[in-house]
Amino acid sequence: MKDTLNLGKINPNEQRNKVPKHIPSKVHPDTLFTFMTDFGFLLGCLEHKMLSPRYCEEDVRYLNLRRVKSLAYPMKCFCDISLKKLKVHMDWYGDYGIAFSKEWGMRHNIQPVHYLNEESDLRKDITEVLKAALNEEKAGSKTHEMLKNYLLHELGQFTRNYTQTTKRGLLTTNKG
Known part of the structure; x- marks a missing residue:
């Protein structure tokens, strides 16, 4: 058996710019x-035509993993809140910002996070899979390491506890 795995990375033979047709939401903003x-951060983004990620530590105790309490991921956060809620959001995250269309986000592989109810079957399933990957007896094989790294990266980076309080004191929900 070949000891390699494609874990969602772009295959060089696939079209890179293949983006699904964007259908704007009738419920959520399309921005x-x-x-x-800091205004200097915004200027830097514009001058360098780049949005730099920062490492964000995520509390993953809700996953009930014995040895893992938190994970840090490089990320750049976006929100799609309505203009009516913008002032409250800016009070927490800063007065300087930039906006993009969701179609732009799709073209640049922006991935929304998935909020987990701590008591849900999905959260329990994710916990079991991560525990198995972290405690696997066959640890050390390339396949095992790839799966473990994939699970910790993908599940951890794109899932959040629905009611977790962040370091800024905000309630993390998908309600914006």
């Missing part, structure tokens, strides 16, 4: 905002 606390 992605990102905010910062």
